Amino acid sequence: MKNDQAEAFFADLIQRPAIVLKIQEQVPDWELAEHQHIKSQFLITFSGLITIETDDGIWMVPPNTAIWIPPYVMHRGRSFGFSSGYVVFIDDHFSKQNQYLEMYQVPAFLKALLMRVSEIEHEYTSLEDDRLIHCLLDEIKNAPVQALNLPIPKDIRLKKITTILIEQPELHYSLAAWAKLICMSERNFTRLFKNETGLSVQQWRRQLHVLLALQWLSEGWSVHQIAEKLAYDSDSSFIVMFKKIMGISPKRYLEQHTNY
Known part of the structure; x- marks a missing residue:
C-alpha cells in the first residue's frame, strides 16, 4: 500500500476538479494509519470490504457503496481480504460541501463512469476529459444516501x-x-x-x-x-x-x- 499512499497524497497537490485513483487488489488485509487529506474523498468499494474509522465512529464500505470523507478529517482505513474500487479526490470548489462522513449507494451508471474517468491522465487538459470529470462530479452529488455507520x-x-x-x-x-x-x-x-x-x-x-x-x-x-x-x-x-x-x-x- 505504500505506493498507493504516495499517489494519494500526490493527488492532493494536483490542481484539477477531481482526480480518480484505483484501489489496487494486489494486497489483502491492508491497513492505513491515521491521516488526513487536503481534498475531499469519495471512496468506492467494488469488491471486498473496507472500513473507515474516526474518533466519532466506524463506517463499513461493502461492495458497490461509497463513503464521503471531508477534507482535514483524521481517519484510519482497513481492508478485509482483497478489496477493489476507486478513490476520487475532489477539489473543495467542486465538492458536495458536506462536512460530515456519509455513506452512499453506487448506481450502475456511476460505477461505469468511474471506470471510464479512471483512464484520464491526472493532469488532463482536454475539454472532453474536463466534461467527463464534471459529469462524474454531478453523479457523485446525486448519489443516494445509505446509512451504514456506527457512532x-x-x-x-x-x-x-x-x-x-x-x-x-x-x-x-x-x-x-x-x-x-x-x-x-x-x-x-x-x-x-x-x-x-x-x-x-x-x-x-x-x-x-x-x-x-x-x-x-x-x-x-x-x-x-x-x-x-x-x-x-x-x-x-x-x-x-x-x-x-x-x-x-x-x-x-x-x-x-x-x-x-
Missing part, C-alpha cells in the same frame, strides 16, 4: 461498553447490567447513550451486528455461521433483524451488491 460515544464510560460489544458482539446484557457495569443508573445510562449516539443501546447493538455481518458475508461466511457467532436463537431471527435495518435479506443484499 462511537465520547463519554469514557459509554465508550467502555461499546468497546466491549465490538470485541464481544454476542453479549446480550440487560440495560440494568450495563448501567451497573459503569456505575450509572439505568435511566441516566439510557438517556446519555441516546444523546451521544442518536441510538438506543439495542439499536446500536443491532447496527453493530449488521456491520459485522456485512464483513463476514463478504468473507464467505454463511448466514447460519453469522447467526451462531452473534448468539441468535435461529437463522430466521437474525434474518429478521437484518431486514429491519437493511430492508432486504442478507442473501438478497449480497446479490444486489456483488452481481453488477
Whole structure:
C-alpha cells in the first residue's frame, strides 16, 4: 500500500476538479494509519470490504457503496481480504460541501463512469476529459444516501461498553447490567447513550451486528455461521433483524451488491 499512499497524497497537490485513483487488489488485509487529506474523498468499494474509522465512529464500505470523507478529517482505513474500487479526490470548489462522513449507494451508471474517468491522465487538459470529470462530479452529488455507520460515544464510560460489544458482539446484557457495569443508573445510562449516539443501546447493538455481518458475508461466511457467532436463537431471527435495518435479506443484499 505504500505506493498507493504516495499517489494519494500526490493527488492532493494536483490542481484539477477531481482526480480518480484505483484501489489496487494486489494486497489483502491492508491497513492505513491515521491521516488526513487536503481534498475531499469519495471512496468506492467494488469488491471486498473496507472500513473507515474516526474518533466519532466506524463506517463499513461493502461492495458497490461509497463513503464521503471531508477534507482535514483524521481517519484510519482497513481492508478485509482483497478489496477493489476507486478513490476520487475532489477539489473543495467542486465538492458536495458536506462536512460530515456519509455513506452512499453506487448506481450502475456511476460505477461505469468511474471506470471510464479512471483512464484520464491526472493532469488532463482536454475539454472532453474536463466534461467527463464534471459529469462524474454531478453523479457523485446525486448519489443516494445509505446509512451504514456506527457512532462511537465520547463519554469514557459509554465508550467502555461499546468497546466491549465490538470485541464481544454476542453479549446480550440487560440495560440494568450495563448501567451497573459503569456505575450509572439505568435511566441516566439510557438517556446519555441516546444523546451521544442518536441510538438506543439495542439499536446500536443491532447496527453493530449488521456491520459485522456485512464483513463476514463478504468473507464467505454463511448466514447460519453469522447467526451462531452473534448468539441468535435461529437463522430466521437474525434474518429478521437484518431486514429491519437493511430492508432486504442478507442473501438478497449480497446479490444486489456483488452481481453488477
